[in-house]
Amino acid sequence: MPDMLTMNDGRTIPAIGFGTYLVPDADAGRITRAALEVGYKLVDTAAFYGNERGVAAGLGDRDDIFVTTKLWRSDMGHDSTLRAFDTSLEKLGRDSVDLYLIHWPMPSLGTYVETWKALVRLRDEGRAKSIGVSNFSPGHLRAIIDATGVAPALNQIELHPGFQQREARAFHAEHDIVTQSWGPLGQGTLLSHPEIVRIAQARGCTPAQAILAWHLHHGLAVIPKASSRERLASNLAAHAVSLTHQDIATIDTLNDPEGRLGPDPDKL
Helix, strand or coil, X not given: CCCEEEXXXXXXXXXXXXXXXXXXXXXXXXXXXXXXXXXXXXXXXXXXXXXXXXXXXXXXXXXXXXXXXXXXXXXXXXXXXXXXXXXXXXXHCCCCEEEEEECCCCCCCCCHHHHHHHHHHHHHHCCEEEEEEECCCHHHHHHHHHHHCCCCCEEEEECECCECCHHHHHHHHHCCXXXXXXXXXXXXXXXXXXXXXXXXXXXXXXXXXXXXXXXXXXXXXXXXXXXXXXXXXXXXXXXXXXXXXXXXXXXXCCCCCCCCCCCCHHHX
């Protein structure tokens, strides 16, 4: 399984990254440093997480780490997006970020197309090296592609064996959009599933590693979160787990089209 995935803008992104959702700002520096020490090359944060300054402290002067942050829904709109991006850069202490995402499409606001146009501007200025979205459905993606001719480099969506997002993944493949899974372990609900436990025991790995290996087998990027050095290292070691074709087929059967655990982007 590749360590890096290629996006449609020609840039590459680490297949496994460190997700910082629910990591308090006061702890983000320490935990981010631990993640880098065990070998992570991608750190994912967001304005909404309230921990961009802490992440920056953990990154220090490292310039070899892929940094992602996201625009929160309250800042959507062309000009407000540009201002929010400047705020994120200031908190991160950087001149640019590797990837900037629209956190949610918020169709009820009707501003995600103009917001995407602002991200295209940021990319053209070189301050966001790559641009993408999060929680966009194929319908939202079609709208921004039709309006700008620019497909996101990546879409970060809820995706785990219990909710496999096959329609979205097919659309992404059509447009060379990298699929990045948030909540890749199903918020922990899948770790005790009998089939996952059986596969993990057979392969000599943890249930979490088996699930992450399934994501990687399917060419998905993942950003599992962890707060201990041991768990951080364990998640990263999923790269070394080899699942059989039967293992993959078994996990594929766990899909539930109604298995979403987070909000439905179409209803926000």
